[in-house]
Amino acid sequence: MPELPEVETVVRDLRPALVGRTLTAIRRGRKALRRPWKKAWESLLTGARVEAIRRRGKWILLDLDRGHHLVVHLGMTGQLTTTETSAAEQTHTHLVAGLDDGRQLRFRDTRRFGSLTLLADAAALDNFLVRADLGPEPWDLDPRAWHERLTATGRALKAVLLDQRVVAGVGNIYADESLFEAGLHPAVRGRVMRPEESERLLRAVVTVLERAIARRGSTIRDYVGGSGLRGGYQEEFRVYGRTGAPCVRCQAPVLRVQLAGRSTHYCPSCQLSAISDQPVKKS
DNA sequence: ACAGGATCCTGGGGGC
DNA sequence: TGCCCCCAGGATCCTG
Numbered sequence: 020m021p022e023l024p025e026v027e028t029v030v031r032d033l034r035p036a037l038v039g040r041t042l043t044a045i046r047r048g049r050k051a052l053r054r055p056w057k058k059a060w061e062s063l064l065t066g067a068r069v070e071a072i073r074r075r076g077k078w079i080l081l082d083l084d085r086g087h088h089l090v091v092h093l094g095m096t097g098q099l100t101t102t103e104t105s106a107a108e109q110t111h112t113h114l115v116a117g118l119d120d121g122r123q124l125r126f127r128d129t130r131r132f133g134s135l136t137l138l139a140d141a142a143a144l145d146n147f148l149v150r151a152d153l154g155p156e157p158w159d160l161d162p163r164a165w166h167e168r169l170t171a172t173g174r175a176l177k178a179v180l181l182d183q184r185v186v187a188g189v190g191n192i193y194a195d196e197s198l199f200e201a202g203l204h205p206a207v208r209g210r211v212m213r214p215e216e217s218e219r220l221l222r223a224v225v226t227v228l229e230r231a232i233a234r235r236g237s238t239i240r241d242y243v244g245g246s247g248l249r250g251g252y253q254e255e256f257r258v259y260g261r262t263g264a265p266c267v268r269c270q271a272p273v274l275r276v277q278l279a280g281r282s283t284h285y286c287p288s289c290q291l292s293a294i295s296d297q298p299v300k301k302s
Numbered sequence: 303a304c305a306g307g308a309t310c311c312t313g314g315g316g317g318c
Numbered sequence: 319t320g321c322c323c324c325c326a327g328g329a330t331c332c333t334g
Contacts, residue, residue: 022327053310053329077328095328096312111312130311132328151329174305183329190327240314242327259327280307282325 021093023077023157023188023228025236025250029099030074032245036101037069037081037124043117052113053094053134060137063087064116076153076187086140090147094132096241100125129241153187157224160186166217169209176212176220177205178279189224192237192259195284197224199258204292205283206276230255258284 021029045061067083074080079099081089091099096111104123108115114126114135126135138144154160168185169176179185180194189197198205201223203216212220236242236250239260243249253260257267262275266286275284 025327050311092328094311095326128311129313130326130328132311134329172304178305181328192327237327239327279305281328 021077021097021236021242022190022193023074024193024231024234024252025242025244026074026077026079026093026188027232028235028244028250029093030072030079030245032248033099033101033124034072036122036245037072037118039069041066041068041119042083042124043119044115045117046115048113050113050131052128052131053092054136056135057137063137064089075148076151076156076183077190078148078151078153080144088138088141088144090134090136090138090144091126092134094128094130094134096130097126097128097133098241098243100127100243100245100247102247152184154183154185155187157186157188157221157228160221162218162221165221166212166214169212169217169220172209174209175206175278176203176209177281177283179209180224181279181281186224188228191281191283192256193224193227193231195259196231196257197227198285199290200227202289204290205278205285207292258286260284 042064045064047056047061067085067087069081070084071082072079077092079091083089093099101122101124104121109127111129112125112127116124118124138147169179172179176198177194180189180197197220201220203220231237231252234250234252234255235244235248237252238249239253258273261273262284263272266273266289269286269288271286271288273284274287275282277283
């Protein structure tokens with residue numbers, strides 16, 4: 020579910036609620052998540068104080084005193100929230116951490132594509148992020164390097180945008196919305212991009228992500244921010260999930276195809292491109 | 303090296 | 319009500 024704007028919203032919500040707090044009791048559920056949980060982490064976390072909370076791509080990083088880092092990925096349906104201890108525990112809650120102000124930090128994830136990992140020190144965190152091979156945050160991308168990366172591949176733009184090694188944080192929603200913003204067809208091959216088109220796409224990605232952050236991300240079904248509030252950007256979708264509905268610019272029906280294994284939504288008129296005539300499987 | 307497909311998991315919605 | 323199929327904000331492993 021959560022892409023960069025949603026993860027950023029969770030981090031911003033949790034910052035005032037967590038920084039300076041000490042974790043008290045830790046309770047971990049029985050079901051496995053995407054990465055194995057080690058029992059020893061429970062005692063390492065108990066008594067640890069949260070020094071900072073940050074985001075890198077779609078990863079949430081909790082910096083603890085004693086040098087540990089708790090790394091959280093929300094997968095498709097993950098929720099990381101603080102709540103009153105008295106709040107009823109929802110189904111699919113996999114971690115509950117007491118806080119020294121009497122509240123609780125909870126991790127809930129219906130589909131269990133998310134993960135919780137405790138890393139021992141800064142070196143282990145560096146190693147973890149190196150292995151994840153994360154590309155730059157969108158606003159740190161050098162336009163020339165971005166253009167070179169695009170033209171070095173025969174993949175469709177949609178596939179490149181979803182590749183966390185190229186740019187960190189973009190997922191299915193914001194890839195489609197960015198391509199619409201840039202007026203580029205999702206099936207265009209990176210190889211044929213001209214410098215001004217690459218730059219237009221990069222600007223579109225940044226613009227769309229910033230708009231989405233301002234609206235606290237998008238809630239389609241599961242997503243909530245760190246305080247439990249839903250996002251609002253889904254009200255501003257121009258193509259994502261609007262199959263068959265009229266394009267907001269030209270009224271042509273929005274199309275949906277499969278691309279890079281994901282549902283892809285676009286306006287065949289506004290995102291028409293002379294170089295986009297590659298066959299695309301209808302779905 | 304690269305691209306595409308299958309896979310992990312649960313739940314909701316639509317059609318019959 | 320039940321059943322079956324398709325769909326879902328992601329990452330990773332396997333194949334060709």
